[in-house]
Amino acid sequence: MRNTEVNAEHLKFMNMAVKCSSDNLKTNLGGPFGAIIVKNGKVIACEGNTVTSSNDPTAHAEVNAIRAACQALKSPDLEGCIMYTSCEPCPMCTSAIYWAQINVVYYGNTKTDAEWAGFSDTFITEELAKPLTGRKVQFKRIGASDAIRVFEQWMQKTDDEKDATKKGTL
Numbered sequence: 001m002r003n004t005e006v007n008a009e010h011l012k013f014m015n016m017a018v019k020c021s022s023d024n025l026k027t028n029l030g031g032p033f034g035a036i037i038v039k040n041g042k043v044i045a046c047e048g049n050t051v052t053s054s055n056d057p058t059a060h061a062e063v064n065a066i067r068a069a070c071q072a073l074k075s076p077d078l079e080g081c082i083m084y085t086s087c088e089p090c091p092m093c094t095s096a097i098y099w100a101q102i103n104v105v106y107y108g109n110t111k112t113d114a115e116w117a118g119f120s121d122t123f124i125t126e127e128l129a130k131p132l133t134g135r136k137v138q139f140k141r142i143g144a145s146d147a148i149r150v151f152e153q154w155m156q157k158t159d160d161e162k163d164a165t166k167k168g169t170l
C-alpha cells in the first residue's frame, strides 16, 4: 500500500515535469524538455529548456531547474533534493546533478527516445571516453606555472576559510 502511495507521488511530480516540457512546446522558449526539483515533498523549481530564447547553450531544463532551486534555497548544495525530468539527462546535466549533490533523478524519456526526436548527445559521451589528445575539441595546456600559484595560495588558507568559501558564507 505504502509503495503505491510513494509511486503515485513520484508519478505526480513526473507529470509536472512532462507538463513543463509540453508547455515549452507551446511557448517555443526552447526544446521540448522540462525538469522540476522537489525537496521534502515540495516543488522548489520547475523549468523548461531555454537554450534558443536565452541564447544560452547550457540552459537545458535540468540546469535551469538546478539554478532556480539553488536560488530558492540560497545554497549551491541540493542534497536531499529529487529531480524529475522529462528526459534522461545529457552529460552536461548529469555533471551538474552531481555537482549539486542531488540524490535521486527520475526521468521519462530515454536517450534513445531523444535521439529519435533529433536530440542526440551520444557524440559527447563518445568524446568523453577518449583521451584529451583524441578529441574533436582541442585541449591545450599552457601557462601552468602561473595557474598553479592560485592553487598554492588556496592551499595556504585555513580549513575554516576553505569551508566558508565552499559554503559561500565568507
Ligand SMILES: [Zn+2]
Pocket (backbone or CB within 6 Å): 060, 061, 062, 089, 090, 091, 092, 093, 094
Ligand atoms: Zn542537458
